[in-house]
Amino acid sequence: MPSIFLPPTIQPIHSAIAQQAGVNLSVLRLDFMHPWVNGNKWFKLKYNILEAQQRNFTTLLTFGGAYSNHIFATAAAGNLFGFRTIGMIRGEERLPLNPTLSFAVQQGMQLFYLDRQKYRERQTTALQTELQQRFGEVFIIPEGGGNLNGVRGCIEIVNTAAFDTVCVACGTGTTLAGIILSLQKGQRAIGFPVLKGGEFLASEVDSWLKNYLASGLPTANEAIASWELICNYHMGGYAKVNDELLTFSQQFTQEHGIPLDYVYTAKMFYGVMDLLKQGFFQRGDRLLLIHTGGLQGNLGIEKRSLQ
Incomplete structure (x- = not known):
């Protein structure tokens, strides 16, 4: 891969709340890596794109919702690396396009829409065969980059043993699985599902871990680090935002100079x-919070919140 990506930086957070708890707090700024293809989305795309190149595919096809960070990043990455891109979008077309889908089109992505029932079949062989027949030889990347290539890339996110606990937001569990596989003895990972009823992700993450270790793909460790999910901070569900979260985000950005994505x-x-x-964390604990990018989605959510 060409060196168009900046290495992520670790930024300390000087918080009175953390100081009172006796905890050292830092954030891994994956949002700095590239203006458009950043955060965990790049790590989940990296080995998918490499496989597509090695197998001489010229078109990437993937899935996502109307505000999908993955759609945004795949469109930009496809443009950067010379691929045609197709986005299968959940739901009906709504014009004018929101900022995420407008950007995807600007990057050359063709958008097609699947009703919600059809979209639920996106991982089935029947639908994928139908798409291959419709669009020709396309390299299909699952929604959110959720496959073993995605897990492999996410193993590269955390490459330091200088922290005791690593915290990350979860959608599919792919990123969390990769982080768990990268951690050393004594470190632990905590995932925060952003979907309502996110407890189901425990079995998803467990499957990613078992399947990856059985695949023979490279990993930092054969042992699986300690991990857990904390499921009560979803704010009502995926892409749901309330006034409390908006206020917190704005105050946090003002105090620490770190913009947060709402999703x-x-x-x-x-x-x-x-x-x-x-007092959940032990005194002396060193926490690393993963900033997974996705800031471009804030504009659409802020517009919706003002309506």
Whole structure:
């Protein structure tokens, strides 16, 4: 891969809440890596794109909702690496396009829409065969980059043993699985599902871990690090945002100079700060919070919140 990506930086957070809890707090700024293809989305795309190149595919096809960070990043990455891109979007077309889909089109992505019932079949062989027949030889990347290539890339996110606990927001569990596989003995990972009823992700993450270790793909460790899910900071469900989260995000950005995306990172940061107040973490614990990017989605959500 060409060196068009900046290495992520670790930024300390000087928080009175963390200081009172006796906890050291830092954030891994994956949002700095590239203006458009950043955060965990790049790590989940990296090995999918490499496989597509090695197998001489010229078209990437993937799935996502109307505000999908993955659709945004895949469109930009496809443009950067010379692929035609097709986005299968959940739901009906709504014009004018929101900022996420407008950007995708500007990057050359062709958008097609699947009704919600059809969209639920996106992982089936029947639908994928239908799409291959419709669009020709396309390299299909699952929604959110959720496959073993995605897990492999996410193993590369955390490459330091300088932290005791790593916290990350979860949608599919792919990123969390990769982080778990990268951690050393004594480290642990905590995932914060952004979907209502996110407890189901425990079995998803467990499957990713078992399947990856059985695949023979490279991994940092054969042992699986300690991990858990904390499921009560979803704020009502996926892409649901309330006034409390908006206020927290704005205040956090003003105080620490770190913008948060409302769909993922803000919910995790809110949860961590709340847990610090409750004394959830041990004194002396060194926490690393993963900023997974996705800031472009804020504009659409802010517009919806003002309506």
